[in-house]
Amino acid sequence: MRLVLDHSGSLERLLWNDKNSGWAALYSMPYDPCDIYGQCGANGICSVSKKPICECLEGFVPKSQKEWEAHNWTGGCMRSSQLDCQKSKGFMKLVGVKVPDLLEFQVNKSMNLTDCEAECSKNCSCMAYSNSNISQGGSGCLMWYGNVVDIRLVAEEYRGRDVYIRMPATNTGQESAENIELPLYDLAAIAAATNNFCQENIIGEGGFGPVYKGNLSTEEEVAVKRLSKNSGQGVEQFKNEVDLIAKLQHRNLIGLLGCCIQEQERILIYEYMPNKSLDYFIFDHQRSALLRWQKRYDIVLGIARGLLYLHQDSKFQIIHRDLKASNILLDRGLNPKISDFGLARIFGDDDREATTKRVVGTFGYMSPEYAIDGTISIKSDVFSLGVLLLEIASGKKNRGFCHTDRYHNLLGHAWLMWSEGRALELMDECLKDSYVTWELLRCVQVGLLCVQNFPEDRPTMSCVIFMLANEEAMLPQPKQPGFFSERSSTINENATSTSKEIYTENAVTITMLDGR
Template identity: 45%
Template sequence: MFISSPEEVYYTYMVVDNSTLSRFIVTPEGVIQYLAWLDNQWTNLVTLQRDYCDNYGMCGAYGTCYDSTVGNCRCLKGFRRNNSNPLDWTGGCSRTWNLSCGNGDGFVKYKGLKLPDNSRLLGNRSSNLEECERECLKNCSCMAFTRVDVHGNGGDCLLWFGDLVDMKNYPSGGDVIHIRMAKAEIDAIARAKRRRRIVIAIGISVSTICGMLILAFIGWHALRRRKEGMRAAYSVYRDSGDGGPEEDLELPLLDIASVADATNNFSFQNKVGRGGFGEVYKGVLPTGQDVAVKRLSLNSGQGLKEFKNEVILIAKLQHRNLVKLLGCCIHGDERMLIYEYLPNKSLDHHLFDPIKRKLVTWKTRFSIIMGIARGLLYLHEDSRLRIIHRDLKPSNILLDSEMNPKISDFGIAKTFTVENAGEMTNRIVGTYGYMSPEYAMKGHFSVKSDMFSFGVLLLEIVSGHKNWGFYHPDHDLNLIGHAWKLWTEGNALGLVDVLMEEEFPLKEVLRCIQVGLLCVQQRPEDRPTMSSAVLMLGSETSDVSQPKEPGLSAESFAMSTDSSSSVKIPNFSNDVTITALQSR
């Protein structure tokens, strides 16, 4: 039984089933009440709120319902509304361009929809999308098609004939339907797509050009900073007093921000060493390469001249037994040198530690001796520039992961020519215990000054003791004097490090001691050249002359400053670097 109440605009449906009376009341707002006649009264069993879009055909043909609000309908793209009443969409929408069957009609894809009323739907099983489109295109009454998998056979072709009614929008999800459209509409859509592609292409091109300009600006800015750094470096070179061509600088200049970032802002955890020049930090460049950053102290004895020396000289030197300088940094008063990182630190770190030196076998010691010798030979005779190091000592011998030695610290090194192999200076710089007598007392230096330092190193590597500060209960001699005393007594092997537990070749060790004593002889002309020393050390058949009495074999000595006065040198440890200005 159907009862209508137009005054209250209510629709009531009465159902009688098995003597049970039920009533459905539906309001225009979509509220459904289900009541049953129980115990001689109407009892409300359930009340449901219907979605506005659930009302059939509320948006008319080709209209899509968007949410539960009354009148919230929209026409599909390519269609326009038939009336202007905002609350009445039952008139639906009509095409912007009329169809012309057989004259270029096509299909436009719409997504995210509840499929239209299927009362006039025709299904063809097992058709692919292209076959489905051809089937619809053959019939001028076919307005849309889609393909859905209803029967689990991979897909069914669904065709719609007549106007499309009762569609709803689903922002996330829904189905896809292909709707028949006029050629003019399809051409307009194609033009719009081309315009979008052109706009996108222009946008990408503009973005690319802007990106390139930004990168170019960054590169230009970096280049300008580099040039400023180069000018600062050239200024350092000129202000050091020697002058020289700009092309002498042949290595990268890093900015302070990059160096600070590499060393974790010069953190204590990154500090790996300290000397008279300042501190050394381990760092990691953006490339992943480990480096050692030598940060010169403002109070260091190494000033502009020493910094320039190290930059100019090491940049021109390439040898497996010389430390490699990767770059430098100049920022205000800050001056830093960036070296390759050598994980085993310096020779003194191993040689003078009673625990670590036990692990340094004679084979390793002899390899270190020969590596230092080859490095000095390159400096004295084979490099582009002939170099006198002037500060050869264990702390300036760095060791790589395989304990290969590399000579470092060229801050006070000097270049020379064959014609000018010896010089005199009124500015004595170096380290007590390694300076030759003629240099320490009178300021005379030459390649033979380096040979004296090499001889001291030889004796220290064999014995495991420092020269300066050496102690023996029976005498007051330093290591040089002690070695000479043992040699003259015929007990040279008494110099060998007692902590070196493994067996060693006696002739090779004796040869090293003998060459070491030859290198520390008092008179420079008695000392061998580096090429002769390398030959004597590396060949068992070469003749080795008998050494004469060494220089500076006592723990202290008088350093002459002029003809009428002298300065008594106190007892320093071997790692103290000094700078003594001599009066004329």
């Protein structure tokens, strides 16, 4: 038996196997990839809760985009804009992290944190500072010079340290707040409104982080969306949502009341939706009966009008990219409001489509051309709407649906039922006493037109609204939907033999690999 320690810090325990005349690995350490020294290179930060595990610090970009996309992060990151030492004396606070490696550093045990910041600000070579001693609230001064290496997020149950990274003025929280066209809330007021972000006040949670119910001092009820430090989404999504929703005004879009940018916190404050989200009703056996057919049809039309505004009538043409049942919120009158614009994209007047290497969204709602090729257009949202229409009519989730006889997904099942003239059999059982035949059939047919495989076959949002609202309008026959596939009975038996629900993350990345 032998132990082997390689250059990366990985340790293997090997045992000689006489039969195979070779060494067999019993185990290797570390199990945590972020424990490998310099995993994310200079100016990168590692977190096992994110995918990919490495990202550049805010204000930095990969030195080699190709290597970064191939998950080779050791080259690290460089500043996205040149640092002017004379003009910029701002620092970005990293909360609860393992401190950078002590390569070029200086320690002064007699300074407090305020003196430490002042001292670091005077020296253009000083790139970061922190307390040298974290006991009893922190004391002393530790300063780093040059690049910072080997930073990682630390789980909340362990004691991480706050580190302050030198940034250009435009990347510090104070400057970015000045450029936001929204009311700015004080962190203390938000903490008071949510009872100091109490767990009992959480009303939802997504890729961005937890959402709390809050009561402001004005007695106004609000929903407080707080960026989690372990979030798979981050600063760019926060800025995207602030920039977009502040400029959008429509009765079927969620209202953003303000935000908070203070210390390391990034928080969005929305109007409160007491009836939660659409998936809370339609996918629950008991609550689904509360949404009668007429209300569901009104919800369908409201979502369509909201999308039409985004695609055609707003100042900017906007592709939502993450339209799904959980992102449709319901107000007191059960009126729909499209929410979560963190992944949205703005298109210019002459743009028809765009391509991205990083595909983000939710499985089950993505269009084929987007999921496979990364191609984005207004037809991507139309596909997602089609999935929603079929889910609303049937009360079944597209993601994870599998018919017991034919072994295909909800889209394929709906298309075959429509082709056989049995579309009414798709209807949610709780709607038997309230549905209107032509509206239900129209909802299914328009849904199938929206999920057709090729984007050029799908209707625009103006056509969708016209077809849904006019009983006499002639509709084309839908073609085969995207992602239509027959599944084997073996797969189905395995899938239905467990009571566990299938979950998926909100984002998936397609990486193009190049040989090195």
